Amino acid sequence: MKKNFMLKVFVFGLFLSLSSWNCEEQKEGPSIGPVPDTFSKKVLIEEFTGAWCGYCPDGALRLENIINQNDGFVIGVSAHSGDAMEVSQTSFLESTYLNPGYPSGMVDRFNFNENVSINRGVWDYVANEQLQKEALCGLAMQSKVNGNTVKIKVHTGFKTAMDGEHRLTVYLIENSVKGSGYGYDQANYYDSDSTSPFYGLGNPIESFEHNHTLRLILSEPLGDLIDPSFLFPKGEFIKDYEIDISSYNSDNLFLVAFVTYIGENYLSHEVLNAQKCEINGIQDWD
DSSP states (O other), X not given: OHHHHHHHHHXXXXXXXXXXXXXXXXXXOOOOOOOOSOOOOOEEEEEEXXXXXXXXXXXXXXXXXXXXXXXXXXXXXXXXXXXXXXOHHHHHHHXXXXXXXXXXXXXXXXXXXXBXXXXXXXXXXXXXXXXXXXXXXXXXXXXXXXXXXXXXXXXXXXXXXXXXXXXXXXXXXXXXXXXXXTTTSBOOTTTTOTTSTXXXXXXXBTTOOBOSEEEEEOSOTTXXXXXXXXXXXXXXXXXXXXXXXXXXXXXXXXXXXXXXXXXXXXXXXXXXXXXXXXXXXXXXXX
């Protein structure tokens, strides 16, 4: 009798254990929460750069410093031209926003003294000014990798009623991009400047590490139109994307999404907020 009782307890315990395991397996992963009342303001810096550009190491360093000094509230994208990392979006941005040279960059595509693509010496100043602005919208993202395919869902939420045209842009960027030869080795005009951190590194710098490298634009060049019917308090616009990442190192990939207000011309466009997410992860509202 005692043995039978022990056997029943064991079987019952095993049943509970298996049942609990099955419930755990069926649980859903983390998901995007409801649209919050407020959002954090984040600033986007889009740097124009190229491996052939001897002054561009300084642009890359300045961008990295601004990102590091602002604890995740500044997001960087490096748009290459004339090298092995070039993408067509660079040419579109240059012609649309009248880029004057390299290295140059846009901070929230904000009009600073009648220029949108501005000198690297004022990136930090404009970024700090933009960070003081109220965030009227925010973004959240979730992506799932299955082999070489990534499915992405981008959420855009709004704090208040908004007028005019707004567009959602989504980028794929890659860190630690290296290669050899003219398309990757970084020209370096600071090689003989003893005051520069690039002193003595060679010209070009071989195996230079290119970060925040723009790889793909998932949306239309100026962004996908956000349906105006969602531009109200707590309104939520959701857009799905799917991409192939077989040409990239998946360990170093990130997604960058941002909302742009489209004005009458390029001088009145402005990025209202931005968000960054790992390629196989989730970034909730913040």
